[in-house]
Amino acid sequence: MNERDLDSVAALEASLQAFPWSRGNFADSLTAGHSVWVCRLGGDLIGFSVVMSVIDEAHLLNIGVCQRYQGLGYGARLLRHAMECARLGGANKLFLEVRPSNERAVDLYHHFGFRQIGLRKGYYPAAIGREDGLVFDKELA
Template sequence: MSLLSLQAEFRPMVEQDLDRVAALEAELQAFPWSRGNFLDSLKVGHSIWVCLLGGELVGFSVAMLVIDEAHLLNIGVARSHQGLGCGAQLLRRVMEHARQHGASRLFLEVRPSNARAVELYRHFGFRQIGLRKGYYPASDGREDALIFDKDLA
């Protein structure tokens, strides 16, 4: 089954989506963002998109735009819907929205253990430019973050 056959809808997140987005994040992450984190991002005007399939919210992305740069802060897709293209479409929307608002580069951090995300970013032409030691909380202490960027020009 492909995303195209499922008639995905993408739209900016609204406050009514907060509970579902926070619940989805909690299903995906051992150390999730809180509902308050998403609300704060919404209030400060971050670029936040949701993916709906058959009316069900199954994915989200959060990006911060600052002058001529963008930073992907969070992205997630329900495990039951991974591999259908929702994450790729959300990432495309982040990149396009950032371009439209004058960003020439997009940055992100990703756990080295998140091989699926690393593969997605590399597929889209992101390159590793650094490493943040002990950046993420982990069940056995801390995990490093790979720093990636992509030229949007």
């Protein structure tokens, strides 16, 4: 991902989430030096991932794939790439949070061997109130 991608990434995020990251959030991740990637198909941006690494741990901050291409393996490719980049960067473990209502993502994380290690009460904004966040981790070494 680079600065030229920010408008497209923010638009994709807005199409996927009721409470999306802003363009500024993605720009901040670029500036901070996070591992930020896009997935393209025929030149079209169809997915992205953002991973923050700190010493020997990494945190998957955001990942998304265009709805039209979900279920076709692109999310798995992005996740696999994010894990490999984190591992090569020295991380032994990757953490993430996910909404319980995002069953497709929960299934993907389980498929890749992530395990639930916690619950963050009221972590995400929701249409009415807040939604919990499931905390997952996976050993990378």
